[in-house]
Structure formats: structure tokens, C-alpha cells
Amino acid sequence: xxxxxxxxxxxxxxxxHRYLKELLDRDVKRISxxxxxxxxxxxxxxxxxxxxxxxxxxxxxxxxxxxxxxKEIGKILGLTKTYKTVIIGAGNLGQALxxxxxxxxxxxxxxxxxxxxxxIVGLEINGIEVTDVDLMKKFLENNDVDIAYICxxxxxxxxxxxxxxxxxxxxxWNFAPVDLKVSEDIRVENVHLIDDLLTLSxxxxxxxx
Amino acid sequence: xxxxxxxxxxxxxxxxHRYLKELLDRDVKRISxxxxxxxxxxxxxxxxxxxxxxxxxxxxxxxxxxxxxxKEIGKILGLTKTYKTVIIGAGNLGQALxxxxxxxxxxxxxxxxxxxxxxIVGLEINGIEVTDVDLMKKFLENNDVDIAYICxxxxxxxxxxxxxxxxxxxxxWNFAPVDLKVSEDIRVENVHLIDDLLTLSxxxxxxxx
DNA sequence: ACGATATTGCCAAATATTTAACAAAAATGT
DNA sequence: ACATTTTTGTTAAATATTTGGCAATATCGT
Numbered sequence: 001x002x003x004x005x006x007x008x009x010x011x012x013x014x015x016x017h018r019y020l021k022e023l024l025d026r027d028v029k030r031i032s033x034x035x036x037x038x039x040x041x042x043x044x045x046x047x048x049x050x051x052x053x054x055x056x057x058x059x060x061x062x063x064x065x066x067x068x069x070x071k072e073i074g075k076i077l078g079l080t081k082t083y084k085t086v087i088i089g090a091g092n093l094g095q096a097l098x099x100x101x102x103x104x105x106x107x108x109x110x111x112x113x114x115x116x117x118x119x120i121v122g123l124e125i126n127g128i129e130v131t132d133v134d135l136m137k138k139f140l141e142n143n144d145v146d147i148a149y150i151c152x153x154x155x156x157x158x159x160x161x162x163x164x165x166x167x168x169x170x171x172x173w174n175f176a177p178v179d180l181k182v183s184e185d186i187r188v189e190n191v192h193l194i195d196d197l198l199t200l201s202x203x204x205x206x207x208x209x
Numbered sequence: 210x211x212x213x214x215x216x217x218x219x220x221x222x223x224x225x226h227r228y229l230k231e232l233l234d235r236d237v238k239r240i241s242x243x244x245x246x247x248x249x250x251x252x253x254x255x256x257x258x259x260x261x262x263x264x265x266x267x268x269x270x271x272x273x274x275x276x277x278x279x280k281e282i283g284k285i286l287g288l289t290k291t292y293k294t295v296i297i298g299a300g301n302l303g304q305a306l307x308x309x310x311x312x313x314x315x316x317x318x319x320x321x322x323x324x325x326x327x328x329i330v331g332l333e334i335n336g337i338e339v340t341d342v343d344l345m346k347k348f349l350e351n352n353d354v355d356i357a358y359i360c361x362x363x364x365x366x367x368x369x370x371x372x373x374x375x376x377x378x379x380x381x382w383n384f385a386p387v388d389l390k391v392s393e394d395i396r397v398e399n400v401h402l403i404d405d406l407l408t409l410s411x412x413x414x415x416x417x418x
Numbered sequence: 419a420c421g422a423t424a425t426t427g428c429c430a431a432a433t434a435t436t437t438a439a440c441a442a443a444a445a446t447g448t
Numbered sequence: 449a450c451a452t453t454t455t456t457g458t459t460a461a462a463t464a465t466t467t468g469g470c471a472a473t474a475t476c477g478t
Contacts, residue, residue: 058456179224189408197356200398269427425475434464445452446454
């Protein structure tokens with residue numbers, strides 16, 4: 001029996017979480033799959049199906065308790081604990097991510113920033129000093145880092161990834177325009193920004209035809 | 210008859226484009242779907258199926274000519290023309306995107322940057338002066354802008370989107386953590402960074418169980 | 419020049435995902 | 449208290465996507 005949850009479902013969970021947070025902030029107490037479907041844009045059937053992968057959180061004739069469901073999805077997403085994160089590559093993007101305070105509010109705690117550029121090493125960004133990337137290996141040995149954000153250029157990304165794998169970092173969030181080769185036991189999420197632009201470009205071309 | 214290409218296929222096109230560019234740079238002349246499958250990680254069958262949505266670019270017993278295929282996919286993606294783009298919100302992320310030179314090399318030309326913060330308005334980023342967002346509407350009337358990158362906070366995003374829709378901007382690349390409500394004729398790509406982190410978090414939690 | 423090999427394009431089968439349908443259970447109104 | 453309405457959880461049907469199989473055709477080696 002295959003009890004693993006499909007990727008399609010997993011990728012929708014953050015959106016549920018986001019919308020439930022909004023409802024919670026607006027003091028909405030309960031919501032039906034139908035009502036939720038109208039604001040979130042999935043079908044009611046899909047919402048019920050998705051949630052039932054994890055348990056029966058609703059109640060017939062009533063719907064779902066917003067606060068409970070929000071907390072349940074938080075638990076499913078692993079938001080009950082905090083994660084230590086590092087940024088490698090403190091260029092524009094790395095600095096932008098370092099300054100994103102909202103990640104911290106979800107429990108992603110930034111504990112280190114690394115770069116190889118001597119002009120950037122030593123700078124303080126969001127209260128954290130940028131360290132030379134040559135010292136990263138040692139840092140990872142002394143700190144139990146969960147997630148690394150790779151914000152280097154294409155050339156440096158695989159080199160950095162190899163060190164991260166060796167140091168048993170658990171996940172990589174990769175912004176470099178390259179698909180990293182890593183061992184099975186490390187999870188990678190790629191953000192290929194240019195891919196999104198090309199998708200837009202595809203549709204703009206289509207429109208003109 | 211439904212002749213529209215599925216989103217699953219469209220989302221893979223940029224990856225084909227990326228890998229073909231790499232092969233081209235390495236002076237590889239021809240490639241079979243089997244060889245490509247080994248480096249790109251899709252099945253050979255899927256690759257052939259994907260490409261055949263747009264035409265028979267290959268040749269039996271030979272495979273695909275790398276340069277031709279690269280160009281064809283570029284054409285499919287609409288990379289034969291240039292697009293005028295603007296950035297709204299010149300915070301850390303907006304500035305990072307403004308400094309991304311690689312977008313330009315794909316034909317996405319940055320023509321304006323807007324912000325509401327008086328401390329930022331007037332700054333020059335990558336050769337472009339940041340303009341007050343109140344002047345954006347007028348700017349859009351005088352310049353045929355194709356794509357707008359929304360890098361504002363959650364609060365400002367919908368307000369900005371409404372102006373963009375009115376000004377007949379064709380596409381929005383939205384980095385604000387909100388799902389924009391826009392008319393049908395404008396294309397939106399969302400980049401919800403936090404969603405990716407939550408996906409990683411989901412899998413980290415799974416690992417521990 | 420010709421047989422062996424490689425490889426596409428396409429169709430069909432297998433999987434995966436989404437949507438529809440509905441019985442069962444809870445809530446609501448009178 | 450009881451009929452009506454709401455809404456879930458779940459099963460089944462419908463769609464969509466991916467993979468496998470193979471005839472047709474080109475290339476390659478001799």
C-alpha cells in the first residue's frame with residue numbers, strides 16, 4: 001500500500017495555511033469547504049479530498065473550525081518547531097532574503113551568512129556578520145543547520161551544495177540557475193526565477209496570435 | 210477539439226531551453242531523447258511527447274539538432290522579441306531583481322522602477338532612477354510596458370495590480386504574499402517564496418518520523 | 419549497396435489527479 | 449421533537465498526464 005501523499009496535494013498545503021491565517025485574523029470561526037473554495041479557488045471537493053489525506057478535521061453540517069484547521073495544517077507542514085538556516089551568497093538576492101523578517105515568524109531562524117567576496121565578508125546584514133565561505137564547513141560542523149539557501153551564481157552552486165551534503169544539512173533552497181546533483185537524503189527546492197518569466201513570455205506570445 | 214497545450218508541458222519548456230543552451234555552449238551538435246532524458250531527468254518518451262506538441266523537430270535514427278531545437282523552443286517561448294518591464298517596490302527584493310542582468314539577456318528590458326518611500330524615490334538602481342509610484346499611471350500611459358514585477362508588501366500589491374490592469378499591462382510577476390484579483394486578460398505568475406520553505410519544512414518533518 | 423542499428427512520432431495503456439455524487443451525520447428552524 | 453437543510457467523508461467516474469510499445473524511417477558500418 002502506498003500511503004505517501006502526492007506532491008500536488010503537498011504543494012497546495014501552504015496556500016491553505018495562508019488563507020486560514022487570513023480568516024483567523026478576520027476572526028472567522030468556521031468555514032465550509034464550499035465557502036473556502038470560493039475564496040481560495042480550488043473546488044470544494046478538492047479541498048475535502050486534500051484535507052482527508054491527513055484526517056477528518058471537519059464536521060457534517062458545520063464545516064471546519066478555522067483555528068483548529070489552521071493549527072492542524074501548521075502541524076502537517078512541520079511548523080511546530082524552528083529550523084536553523086544559512087544563506088550562501090550575499091549578493092542582492094542573498095541580502096534580500098536575509099532581510100525578509102517574515103521567514104523568521106514561521107520559525108526559519110537565520111544563523112549564518114556566507115560569501116567569498118572580500119568586499120562583502122565582514123558586512124553586517126540584519127544583525128548577522130557575513131563570514132568567508134571557506135569557514136562554512138567548520139561552521140556547519142558546530143551548528144546544526146537544517147536549511148541552506150543557495151544564492152550564489154551558477155558556477156559556485158554545485159561546489160557549495162557538495163559541502164552542504166557532506167555536512168548533513170537537511171534541505172537546500174536553491175536560487176542558482178542550475179539543477180544541483182545531490183544525494184537522496186537531502187531535499188532540494190529550486191527557484192528558477194527565469195523559468196517563470198519565460199512562462200509569462202510564452203503566454204504573451206500566445207495572446208498576440 | 211482542444212488544441213491548447215497543457216500547463217504541465219509549458220512549465221517544462223524553460224528547463225528544456227536551459228539544458229539545450231548548456232549543450233550548445235559545450236558544442237554538442239545532436240542529441241537523442243534518450244541522451245537528453247539522462248541529463249534532464251524526464252523520460253525519453255515524455256521529451257518526445259512534449260516536443261511533438263509543437264512540431265516534429267527530430268529525425269529518426271539521428272535525434273535532434275541541438276541548435277535548431279534550442280532556437281525552436283526559444284521561438285515557442287516567445288523569446289524572439291523583447292519585453293518592456295517595470296518593478297514596483299524597490300525594497301531588497303525589488304533591488305535584487307533590478308540588478309539581475311540575466312533577465313536582460315533573455316530580452317526582458319527594465320524600463321522603470323517605482324516606490325512610494327521618499328527615501329528610496331530618486332535613488333538610481335542599475336542605471337534607472339526610482340520614481341514615485343504616484344507617477345506610475347502616467348508612465349504606463351506613455352510607455353508600452355509588457356510585464357510588471359510586483360515587489361511591494363502584501364498591503365500595496367492589490368492596489369498596484371489594479372492600476373496595472375487599467376493601464377493594460379499584459380502580465381504580472383507577483384512576489385507579494387497574496388493572490389491578486391485581476392481581470393482575465395492579464396496573466397499572473399505568483400512567486401510565493403514562503404510556500405517553498407513550507408514545502409521543505411513538510412519534508413523535514415516527514416524525515417524525522 | 420545493404421543489413422543492422424538507432425531513434426523518432428504517434429498511439430495505446432497505465433497512472434495520477436480532479437471532479438461529481440451521495441449516504442451519513444450534525445445543525446437549524448419551527 | 450422532528451422535519452429540513454447543511455455539509456462532511458468517501459467512493460466512483462471523469463480527466464489529465466505519463467509511460468510503454470512499435471511501425472516507419474533515417475543513419476552507420478562494412
